[in-house]
Amino acid sequence: MKEEIHRLNCYVENKPGVLARIVGLISGRGYNIQTLNVGPTEDGTVSRMRIDVLGSARVVQQIILQLRNQVSVIEVTSRRL
C-alpha cells in the first residue's frame, strides 16, 4: 500500500509520561515520526501534539485506534499531507 505522510492531531492529558507513552506506541511498532510538536492548549490541563508519520492509510488508521485506546488521549484527528 502507498506510504504517505499523515498528520495526527492529538489532544492529551498534560501529565508527565504521556508524551513518552504516545511516542513509544508509535516507535514501538516500528514507525518513524517525521515531525513532532507539543504544547499546552489554553486549557492548561490539555496538551496538543502534532505528529507527522509516514505510513500507509491502513497503518495510520491502526495507530489512531491504538492512540484512542490510551487512557490519556482525549481526541485524535488526522489528515494526509
Added chain:
Amino acid sequence: MKTKQRTGARALVEALERVGADIVFGYPGGNVVDVFDELSRAPFRFVLGRHEQGCVHMADGYARASGRPAVVVVTSGPGLTNTITGLGAANMDGVPMVLVCGQVPLDQIGTDAFQEADTTGLTRAVSKHNFLVHSADEIPETVAQAFYIATHGKPGPVVIDVPRDCQQALTSAAYPERVFLRAYHPEVSATAAEVARLAKLVNGAKRPVILAGGGVIASGASEDVAAFAHKAGIPVATTLMGIGSFDETDPLALGLVGLHGEFAANAAIAEADVLVALGVRFNDRVTGRSPAKFARRAKIVHVDCDPASINKNVTVDLGITADVKELLMTVDSRIRPAAHPDWIASINARRRPRTEGLRPLHRGVIMPQTVVESVYGATDGRAIVVTDVGQHQLWAAKRFRHTCPRHFITSGGMGAMGFGIPAAIGAALAKPAAKVVAFLGDGGAQMTAEELMVASELKLPVTFIVFSNGSLGLVRQMQRHQCGGNYFATDLRSPDFVKLAAAYGVRGVRVADGAKLDAAIARAVRSKSPTLVEVVVDREAEA
C-alpha cells in the same frame, strides 16, 4: 472529598479494601515497607510468593480462574524488574490486575538512588496503563482509577508506582464515589444497522462457522454463544484463549483452530461462507503468515470490545465494536432457526477420531497424550487445567475435552515458560473447591519451581504433572522440522523432580511404567495436599 487523616500507605490499603480485594500477592522490600506494615493489619489475605515473577503469575491465575481483578504489591528496583514477564503475560491475554510498586522518595527520583528503577518507563509496553503517584492525596483516587481501567474495556494490568514519602505522608483524601476519567470511555455498543447486517449475513449463510476467542470468556458470553450456535445451527471453533468458551463435547464443537489446531476446524474455516469471529484478535497462530488467505471464501464478521483489534490483522467485511454478550442478546430475536445439515455432515466427515494416532506407549515409553487422557478420566473432565508452555501445553489444549469457561488457563499471547506452577497456585486460591491440575514441561518447571514452596506452605491441593521428556520439546520439534534434525541446546538435564518436590514438602512420585500411570494420577488428584507426578514420556512425540 475529605476523610480522617492517615498515612498514604494506610489510604492505599483502605482503597484495596474498598475495591473488594480478598487476596494480595506480593514480596516486600525497603521502599514498600510502610505499605506492608499496613497490609499486616488488613482484613484480606496476603500470599508471599518466592519470586516477584511468581507473584504476578499467581495473581494472573487467580484472576483468570475467578474473573476478578488480582492485586500484587512489590518493592522498587529489582522487585519491579522481576515482574516484567508476568505483566507481559497478563497484558497480552487481557487479564485484569493492579500492581502496586514501591518507589524511592520523590526527591530521589532520577538520581540513580539505591533500588531506583524507572517503573513507568519499564512497564509501559507490558501494561494497559501506569501511574506514578506524586502525593499521598492522589492515592485513593489513583487506586480507584487503576481498578476501573484494569476491568473496563479490554481488561489488563495497571501499575501504580508509589514513592516512599507518599506512603508516609498524611492525607485526608477520601476514596472517590465514582471514577472520572476524562479521556477514557471504553463503553461500546453496536449500531442498529450493524445488528441488522449481522443477522442478514447469518440468516443467509449456507456454510457458517463461529470462531470464539478469549473475549467470549471475558465478557461472560459462553451461554449466549451456545444459544446462538444452536439456534442458527453453526459449528464453533475456538482459539487457544477461547478454549472453554464452548463445550467441546457438544456436537457443534470443532475444537482448536490455527497452527496447532484440529484439521476439521481449519478446513471448516477455509470453506466457510460466513465466519462470525467473537472476541478474537486474529493473531498469527490463528491466521498463519498470510492473514489475507484466512477464511478467504467467507464474509468475515468480527465482534470485539477493542476497536483497535478490528481490521488490525484480518480485513473484515463487518466489524462491530461491542461487548460480545450484549451483542448476542440483541441480535438473538432476528436470528432464524437453522440446521445446515449438509454443511455439518461435510464437516463431520473430516473429523479425525480423537484417539487416532494415540498409542499409550511407544517402544515401551509412555506417550504424553496418554497422560492428559488419564487426568481427564481421573477428574471426570472437571479439573481446572493450568499449563506451562511447550508441547505439553498443546496436548493439554487438544486432548482434554474442555467444557466450561475459566477452566483452561494458559499463557497464550506471551507464551511465558514458568507460568504454570504459580498460575496453578493462584487458581487454587481463587477456587478452593475445585481440583487444579498443572501440566508442566521439565524445562518450564525449572523456571519457577521455587513457588512449590507456596503450594506446600498453604497446603493447596494442586496436582503438578511434569512431562519429563528430557528436552525443550517444542523447540526440539522445530529443530527436527526446520533445522534438519540439528538438535542444539534442547537436550535438557533436570534435577530429580521427586526429590526437589520433597525438599519443598510436596509429595512426589515418578512414573515410567505405563501400567502404573492411571493409579498414580488417580491418587494424586484425590490428595488434599499438593502432589507432583513426574511422568517419563516419549521425547519424539509430536505436538
